[in-house]
Amino acid sequence: MLKVYPILCRAGIMDNYAYLIVDEQTKTGAIIDPSEAAPIIKKCEELQIEPKYILNTHHHFDHTDANLAIKQKYNCLVVGNIKDSHRIPGFDIGVEDGKSFAIGASKAEIIDVSAHTQGHILWYFPEDKVVFTGDTLFNLCVGGLFEGTSEEMFLALQKIKALPDDVVFYPGHEYTMHFAREAFALAPSAELAEYINRAQELLSQGLPVAPVTLGVEKKCNPYLAAKNLTELKQLL
Numbered sequence: 001m002l003k004v005y006p007i008l009c010r011a012g013i014m015d016n017y018a019y020l021i022v023d024e025q026t027k028t029g030a031i032i033d034p035s036e037a038a039p040i041i042k043k044c045e046e047l048q049i050e051p052k053y054i055l056n057t058h059h060h061f062d063h064t065d066a067n068l069a070i071k072q073k074y075n076c077l078v079v080g081n082i083k084d085s086h087r088i089p090g091f092d093i094g095v096e097d098g099k100s101f102a103i104g105a106s107k108a109e110i111i112d113v114s115a116h117t118q119g120h121i122l123w124y125f126p127e128d129k130v131v132f133t134g135d136t137l138f139n140l141c142v143g144g145l146f147e148g149t150s151e152e153m154f155l156a157l158q159k160i161k162a163l164p165d166d167v168v169f170y171p172g173h174e175y176t177m178h179f180a181r182e183a184f185a186l187a188p189s190a191e192l193a194e195y196i197n198r199a200q201e202l203l204s205q206g207l208p209v210a211p212v213t214l215g216v217e218k219k220c221n222p223y224l225a226a227k228n229l230t231e232l233k234q235l236l
């Protein structure tokens with residue numbers, strides 16, 4: 001069993017999410033995308049977990065800036081795509097598409113979704129039905145194309161769409177309301193209205209919108225709902 005604790009970082013500026021994940025069976029902890037050290041250390045201390053790994057989705061500074069501080073404090077190992085070994089701070093262990101990586105008794109599968117950046121990966125835990133999508137998939141939108149093409153983004157989204165509907169996803173930023181109005185204008189539906197209402201309610205309580213199931217996201221996120229490259233290109 002994997003427990004997931006979202007940690008809001010760079011609040012009000014970039015609204016990143018780092019995640020403390022804990023394999024309950026072995027109490028092994030890991031931090032996904034350490035954006036800012038202080039809130040992460042606070043959460044680790046609160047739960048009395050010393051993370052063993054740092055797992056990065058991609059190299060951008062707002063996901064890796066606290067790699068070295070967290071690594072130094074907890075003596076943990078930094079794991080990322082082997083393609084990013086030269087540009088992820090403190091890089092220790094390389095993973096790649098199709099390979100798996102164990103956090104205690106919990107097993108992650110690595111899915112390469114190069115588009116937002118070359119080398120961006122998903123951390124997918126099939127037994128726990130959880131996927132960490134970094135800056136590839138956000139609630140109701142997707143990440144910008146910094147190092148990739150719309151063709152690559154289409155391919156990346158097809159990989160996400162191929163995952164089961166009951167998998168929940170955790171994105172790299174709280175961007176739910178950024179595209180919500182436009183999404184609703186594009187394709188109004190009762191389900192999307194309910195999604196947006198629920199999101200506003202959670203956000204007003206200072207809570208993350210994640211997790212949402214991929215089944216709901218596939219219906220409500222216009223980028224995921226795009227049936228072909230032409231449709232996706234009109235949104236990007």
Ligand code: FE
Pocket residue numbers: 058060116135143
């Ligand atoms: Fe990014």
Ligand code: ZN
Pocket residue numbers: 060062063135172173
């Ligand atoms: Zn980011």
